[in-house]
Amino acid sequence: MSSSTSSQPLVNPAGTTRLLWTVLATVVALTLLAYLVAFDQGAVSRSGMYLHELMHDGRHLLGVPCH
Amino acid sequence: MPLNTTTAPPFLTVLVRGLLAGLIAGLLAGTFAYVAGEPHVEAAIAIEEAASHAEPASGGHQHDEALVTRSGQRGGLFLATGLFGAAMGGLLATAYVLLARRRRTDDDGRSGLLLAGAALLGAVIVPFLKYPANPPAVGDPATIDQRTVTYLLMVVLGLVAVWAGSLGYRSVGAQAPLWQRVAAAVGGFLLVTVVSYVVLPSFQEVPTDFPATLLWNFRLASLGTQVVLWTGIGLLFAALMHHDRRRRAAAALPST
Numbered sequence: 610m611s612s613s614t615s616s617q618p619l620v621n622p623a624g625t626t627r628l629l630w631t632v633l634a635t636v637v638a639l640t641l642l643a644y645l646v647a648f649d650q651g652a653v654s655r656s657g658m659y660l661h662e663l664m665h666d667g668r669h670l671l672g673v674p675c676h
Numbered sequence: 677m678p679l680n681t682t683t684a685p686p687f688l689t690v691l692v693r694g695l696l697a698g699l700i701a702g703l704l705a706g707t708f709a710y711v712a713g714e715p716h717v718e719a720a721i722a723i724e725e726a727a728s729h730a731e732p733a734s735g736g737h738q739h740d741e742a743l744v745t746r747s748g749q750r751g752g753l754f755l756a757t758g759l760f761g762a763a764m765g766g767l768l769a770t771a772y773v774l775l776a777r778r779r780r781t782d783d784d785g786r787s788g789l790l791l792a793g794a795a796l797l798g799a800v801i802v803p804f805l806k807y808p809a810n811p812p813a814v815g816d817p818a819t820i821d822q823r824t825v826t827y828l829l830m831v832v833l834g835l836v837a838v839w840a841g842s843l844g845y846r847s848v849g850a851q852a853p854l855w856q857r858v859a860a861a862v863g864g865f866l867l868v869t870v871v872s873y874v875v876l877p878s879f880q881e882v883p884t885d886f887p888a889t890l891l892w893n894f895r896l897a898s899l900g901t902q903v904v905l906w907t908g909i910g911l912l913f914a915a916l917m918h919h920d921r922r923r924r925a926a927a928a929l930p931s932t
Contacts, residue, residue, distance in 0.1 A: 628687055635691060635770055643763040646756050648824060662744040665812075666717050667756020670709040671905075672800070672809035672898045674823040 647673045684776060685920060690769045693916040694909075698765015699758055701908025706757035708904045713897035714750055716811060719890055721746070724813035757905065765909050768792060772913075784921055785914035792910025794838045800902040802834030803827060806873050809898035811891065816881045826876050833872040841865030 645653055646664055654660045668675045744752065768791055779787050807827050815823070844864030848857045882891060 631687060632770055632774065635766065639763045639766040639770070642759055643767075646760040646763070658743055663748060663752035664756035664759075665744070666714065666749045666753040667706070667709070667760070669717060669809065669811060669894075670713040670753065670898050670901045671757065671760060672804060672902060674807065674810070674815065674820060674827050675812075676815055676817045676820055 647671065685917075685924065687773050689920065690773050690917070691766060693920065694765040694767075694769020694772070694913055695762050696765070697909050697912035697916055698761040698763065698768070700761075700912055701765065701905050702758040702761020703754060704908045705761060705901045705905035706754040709753055709757060709897065709901040710750065712900055713894065714753070716890055716894040716897055718746075719887075720811035720813045720894065723886065723890075727813065757901070761905055761909065764795070764905065765913065768795060768909055768913060784917035788914040788917055789910045792906050792913065794842075795835075796903065796906035796910075798835040798838035799831050800834075800899075800906065802837055802869055802872075803830040804899055804902075806830050806876065807879070808895050810882070811894040814882050814886060814891070816879075819879060819881070822877075823879055830872060830876060833868060833876075837865045837868035837872070840868045 641653065645660070647668060650661050651657045651659075665675070768788075772788060772791055775787075775791070781787055807823070807830055841861040841864045844860035844862075845857045848860045850857075
């Protein structure tokens with residue numbers, strides 16, 4: 610979003626910077642959550658294969674490659 | 677957080693609605709998958725176990741370890757679709773906020789639905805036609821890393837294809853007839869999609885003796901699960917944003 614600073618009158622530049630960090634943190638967190646469901650094999654969840662196995666059917670039916 | 681000082685709702689307001697829409701849509705998709713897909717998963721696992729009993733030396737399949745029981749996995753389906761739905765709803769809400777300045781419409785619901793439709797086409801349907809979902813017992817564990825990477829790449833390229841389509845649509849002036857704009861959109865979309873399909877490798881790993889009807893039914897159920905998910909996210913997000921706008925408009929009236 611390179612045009613984010615010019616294409617709209619901004620009320621508060623400091624607030625905009627904070628918003629961008631919030632957006633970035635949100636994207637990272639949600640991507641991690643999706644990764645946890647779709648691809649993790651214990652490296653992120655630290656639960657061994659437990660969560661991976663628990664969500665096995667969901668992964669298959671969501672169409673993610675799985676073994 | 678002020679509610680009525682700006683026309684656009686605060687990011688967190690939109691995000692919470694996206695997460696909520698995604699969670700509910702995920703549970704709906706889980707219900708669909710449970711009813712329409714679980715019987716096929718069971719049938720495929722039965723085939724897988726029959727095969728591994730036939731040749732015990734080649735074991736090592738995840739199901740044999742029984743870390744989670746089958747009923748646990750059936751319940752975990754809802755956890756998986758619920759969490760995945762919440763993540764997708766949150767990402768949709770984030771995209772909605774980031775693209776707010778580029779929107780040509782002031783209608784919150786319309787842009788929410790368009791975004792969900794774009795995600796369904798780009799992140800689900802385009803990848804699905806290249807790398808369709810596979811039931812248990814289909815797929816060579818030796819290629820899982822390669823299949824995962826190419827699948828993710830295909831998701832990204834699918835979204836790029838949709839973006840190319842919207843670029844094509846906008847590249848033709850608004851005064852041109854609609855069919856010309858749509859033709860440009862289809863052209864941009866197909867260009868990226870076809871090149872991706874040709875360049876990325878294919879995997880033919882369905883065992884020759886795997887029942888064709890089971891494969892077809894499973895894939896249909898899998899695609900249906902994603903369609904329910906994204907239709908739900910789009911409709912629920914649009915409804916929540918519409919409700920929020922009305923509430924904010926009411927709060928902005930002089931009566932306060």
